[in-house]
Amino acid sequence: MTEAEKIDLKNQCERFESAFNRIHKSLKQSVKNAHTDKFKELIDKGKSHSLVRAYQDDLYQFAKLRNAIVHEKVDLDYYIAEPHLDIVEEIERIAEDFEKPKQAMAIATKPVFFFYEDGKLEDVLTIIKKFSYSQFPIYNHDGEYVWLLTSTHIVKWLADQLSEMTVDIKKVKVKELYNERFTHQIAFAREDASIFDIEDIYEEYHQNNKKLQGIVLTESGTSKDKPKGFLTSWDLVGVEILDS
Missing domain, CATH: 3.10.580.10 (CBS-domain)
Known part of the structure; x- marks a missing residue:
């Protein structure tokens, strides 16, 4: 892998993790009385929300990918899992939906x-x-x-x-x-x-x-x-x- 490819991969991983953390923060704020801050449990507890139900399969997959990126990294710039650009762009779009949910009006x-x-x-x-x-x-x-x-x-x-x-x-x-x-x-x-x-x-x-x-x-x-x-x-x- 060239140095430029390593930089691109690192950037995509950082973008993915940033978007994941934004969704996680939104879930902790919006899922009431969950008594947990664990991502997967917040999804389970938050199924009364249409947005969570709409994206729950994606969110579960994002959680698996995030764990692979963060917890299974074998070196500073080497990742076991590599998020493709389309996945990064998708999770960023979903993060925006969670941060700015539809107004009731x-x-x-x-x-x-x-x-x-x-x-x-x-x-x-x-x-x-x-x-x-x-x-x-x-x-x-x-x-x-x-x-x-x-x-x-x-x-x-x-x-x-x-x-x-x-x-x-x-x-x-x-x-x-x-x-x-x-x-x-x-x-x-x-x-x-x-x-x-x-x-x-x-x-x-x-x-x-x-x-x-x-x-x-x-x-x-x-x-x-x-x-x-x-x-x-x-x-x-x-x-x-x-x-x-």
Whole structure:
């Protein structure tokens, strides 16, 4: 091997190890409650994240190659394993994905149509007809989220009124449709939250055997701010398909 080839090989190995360490650092930051800093265990613990699932086979192979490069080097400039340039470029690309995960707002439904409890059902139906939206955060007089109105809920309410045949839709207020039997679990997150953050929220609810209907994105991540975006588990399924 010429001196120039040795220099190129050393450079590729250093680039590979640097990218590997960047991924490792990102995993340690994003995989919550892992109680480990071992690379392979972080992959196993982090499978609730779509990005980890999308790249898990590659990550396992990178771990094997990294161990061969670092731990099986027999001399200062002699490596048992040699990462090809295309592998180096691939791991660098994946490292960028881990360091800059997709923002939740990028896949969220927006704008979010929300209503106040004293709002008119007629206005909700107009939005459904025009945009085919099916979920609407409802706010009280104090500007705080109180419950979620869904199209299924509306259909059920309308069906219940058929026996009376006296309902004037134009006079019905949103608050008249509230029914505690149709309450939904909703969480809130900041509008600058990443996909990792959103997946962690869903995983927390799952671990507590709670069904999360959706996550509302607001400026401060609280129920006192107006919604900027709305995410469901189906939106996260879409992310996994794109990443795979």
